[in-house]
Amino acid sequence: MFTMKLRKVTAAAAAALVLSLTATACGGDDNDSDTGSGSGGGDKIKIGIKYDQPGLGLKKPDGSFSGFDVDVATYVAKELGYKPDQIEFVETKSADRENALARGDVKFIAATYSINDERKQKVDFAGPYLLAHQDLLVKTDSDIAKGTDLNGKNLCSVTGSTSAQNVKNDIAPKANLKEYSGYSECIAALQSGTVDAVTTDDSILAGFAAQSQYKGKFKLAGLKLSNENYGIGVKKGDTATVDKINKALEKMVSDGSWDKAVKDNFGPANYKNEPAPKIGDIVQ
Template sequence: MSSHRPFSLRFKVAATMAVAVALPLSLTACGGGGGGSDEGKIVIGTKFDQPGLGMKNPDGTYSGFDVDVATYVAKELGYEPDKIEFKESPSSQRETLIQNGQVDYVVATYSITDARKEKVSFAGPYLVTGQSLLVKADNTDITGKDSLANNKKLCSVSGSTPAQKIKDEFPSVQLQQYDTYSACIEALKNGAIDAVTTDEVILAGYAAQSPGAFKIVGEPFSEENYGIGLKKDDTELQTKINDALTKMEADGAWKAAFEKNLGPAGIPTPAPPAIAKN
């Protein structure tokens, strides 16, 4: 007896496998601003390594201000927490993930800039912060942006606005660019670099994670408006997210999320920013 399956049977098996492979893809990355469907999941991009903002915990859960904002917005779009799939979104990959439809939207310390708006659209902003510097607690050489000369070794993340600002405005600095800020923190711990630069809220989270090890120095030297990134010109989804953010700020959930996640880092709770179409 031949071990080969009849052609018709093999065809049915192949067709079944093709459907099985395609099905999960159709249930994720809803895109198109449809929001609110009871079918499938919503895929949200965030950071996995930023304490206080976007963190994947050892038990597989997610926490942080960005995570809470993303979850609130998803619920307003019709998705309960168990329908959310979080996807890691490193700074250098955020536009690509959105453009390729791998995520529905990104909440990942994502500064709204003109260059990025050429590729994606933004809702928000939902948080305003500024670029700052983190050094070891015993460092006396670096006290702010004016002490960055003399070939100081500075670490930031590829594809980030802080890294670009250092390139543009502080050309004498030796800039090391890693994929994640957590890698920069490790380099700071072992003395491979002199300082880490990114937005103050991000640095504060790392400082709070290692009490007494680091300190933030100087005043912020930029203004960063964090927005929620989504597919370019998807005005329907943009409007729905803006409405959700407006509601979150009005009902006190925004303030509660900030105090829970960033209050322990010693950052005073600011007034929430005005939501504007971006």
């Protein structure tokens, strides 16, 4: 009799333990989601951006962020279920973008991230969400109207940039190339007259030209020297997140938020942007 009672008690305890563990496991899943519940009690999403590109991704002195990439990332995060105060922006420099995604440091990256075949071997891309072009930024009274006008002129870009080398190798072999550590230094050199032109993506140049201290001083040459399809980078294999981001980007275009973001961030530079690209439409 005693043995039978013990067996019954043991079975009941085991059943209770299983139920307890099941409830705990379910509760843990609810509180540890990174796919976007928005109301998940303190859930955060980490998004990679640039910190030093006015008009695209800029960390301001007060700690806030501004720029077209920031606006796109914030809109996408909202569609994934996150409020602005649940977003943590993480600086992702160009050389570390693939590693940041592979390590899981960020959920996705919106940082002038051009889609190309080499990068697609390492990460997946949503978008594109902007078609940019390599261009020149010159003073408003400059007579530089085409690439060959750079022969004998001083051309600036950042150290290691392919943009300036492309111009020197293919368009203006007699241009005097000057390289600085950042585009801010190139812009300062353009303002002082040390250089005659700065080259990189037109969106980046427009972002600098749109700053209040430079308003009316610079213009884009509008040469369209290359096509740069900006995509949102996602960890390789995370197709579910890619699909969600693509739907968010389509909605951003359809409800007018995309156009507003372009105007807000690039308007003062009179940036003649391309229309919003269709998802998956890569311009070669």
